[in-house]
Amino acid sequence: MLVVDDSASIVSSLCKVLDLSGYHVEPACSGIDALRKLHQTHYDIVICDIEMPELTGLDFLQKISRDFQDEVSVILMTGFLDQEYFINAIRLGAADFIRKPIDTKQLLSSIEHILGKRKIKDEYHEFQQYLQSADFSFSIMPVNFSKSNLFNALSSFLRHNFKIDQQVLNELLLCMDEMVYNAYIHGTLQLDQQERRLDYATLQAVISHKLSDPVTAARRIRLRIVINRNEDCVMIEVDDDGDGFDHHAVMQKVLSEQDLSLVEHGRGITLLCHLAHKVEFENSGRRVRITKHLSNGGTSKPASI
Amino acid sequence: MSIELNIDKSVATMKIEGILNSENSYVLQEKLTEVLNSDATLLELDLAECRNISSTGIGKILLFFKDFIGKNGEVEVIRCSKSVYELFSMLKLNQLFTINLG
Numbered sequence: 001m002l003v004v005d006d007s008a009s010i011v012s013s014l015c016k017v018l019d020l021s022g023y024h025v026e027p028a029c030s031g032i033d034a035l036r037k038l039h040q041t042h043y044d045i046v047i048c049d050i051e052m053p054e055l056t057g058l059d060f061l062q063k064i065s066r067d068f069q070d071e072v073s074v075i076l077m078t079g080f081l082d083q084e085y086f087i088n089a090i091r092l093g094a095a096d097f098i099r100k101p102i103d104t105k106q107l108l109s110s111i112e113h114i115l116g117k118r119k120i121k122d123e124y125h126e127f128q129q130y131l132q133s134a135d136f137s138f139s140i141m142p143v144n145f146s147k148s149n150l151f152n153a154l155s156s157f158l159r160h161n162f163k164i165d166q167q168v169l170n171e172l173l174l175c176m177d178e179m180v181y182n183a184y185i186h187g188t189l190q191l192d193q194q195e196r197r198l199d200y201a202t203l204q205a206v207i208s209h210k211l212s213d214p215v216t217a218a219r220r221i222r223l224r225i226v227i228n229r230n231e232d233c234v235m236i237e238v239d240d241d242g243d244g245f246d247h248h249a250v251m252q253k254v255l256s257e258q259d260l261s262l263v264e265h266g267r268g269i270t271l272l273c274h275l276a277h278k279v280e281f282e283n284s285g286r287r288v289r290i291t292k293h294l295s296n297g298g299t300s301k302p303a304s305i
Numbered sequence: 306m307s308i309e310l311n312i313d314k315s316v317a318t319m320k321i322e323g324i325l326n327s328e329n330s331y332v333l334q335e336k337l338t339e340v341l342n343s344d345a346t347l348l349e350l351d352l353a354e355c356r357n358i359s360s361t362g363i364g365k366i367l368l369f370f371k372d373f374i375g376k377n378g379e380v381e382v383i384r385c386s387k388s389v390y391e392l393f394s395m396l397k398l399n400q401l402f403t404i405n406l407g
Binding site: 035039063066067149150151167170171173174177178181197199200203267268270271274 | 307322324335338354357360361363388391
């Protein structure tokens, strides 16, 4: 649990009360400080003041809602309840409101209520922890690709199914984004460099035209996510129905490149090598697979090939 | 992901929050085009709250950079998160512009 207030005395006394009630609680002195902590560690509940300098309670709530969807419950502390403010906060997903000065009983009751609602989800997470492995496969139709926000959907899927360290989750999502987007742009649509540089509206028109070809529209992008608890790693595999590419040459270039290259080829693979612990290609480059360990946070070592 | 852009005469300040990925990098492309079409000759990038950038996003920055230096423009990363700093260093973007970790 995270307590956020610019008043050090309020944070300190709330932390003491919650600690005595058996909760693991940490302090944050501002909304920005709290966001930093949330991006490093998972907290079920955030108790946050509405009036704070730099980042108000509503701004904070908006960022939580954008970055964590419903994974974090926010209790707002306020000395007043303006109706419009109240409605906005509800729309942004505030879990509850507590009047200042804080009534400890009311706060504890609010926390218990929220935790009660989260119990089913926690039991599911607990069940997931006991699984040796989980294997999910998706087949993506290119005609629906640009209509859906795959990144957000997969982010939500992984958040709901597995408790993964925030930084590792972000890196996994970025790897997935690289792999799936490449399968779409290169493998499926076979866009050339000039087409890829078009402005958004023109590019969408080019894509629509390409997808009007039944051969292109019939192609699929297959995404597989395997979580292996025994080996404490996630494997992501993406394959497409395109022509493939000379992955040996690109990998060699990526590994030997000493200076900055503004050329577009290989930047995505360089990024995969940076974010994952292992990068593999199969099927003449139509299939790419990365493996990433779950427990050691961010990547600083280059991937093995 | 959100992008805030302010252009004040010759200085453009762009603040990017969240994760810049392939799906939202077109927003960055639009904002960078705005800078390119303005009188700005310095782009200050605030990436302190940007948690990561995909290769598509980096591609947009590099394409902009090539055009911007063509009109004597300069780019400086005034604040940067650790993850983006590591990524930029790994891709050797620090050879192109100053990157301040903050």
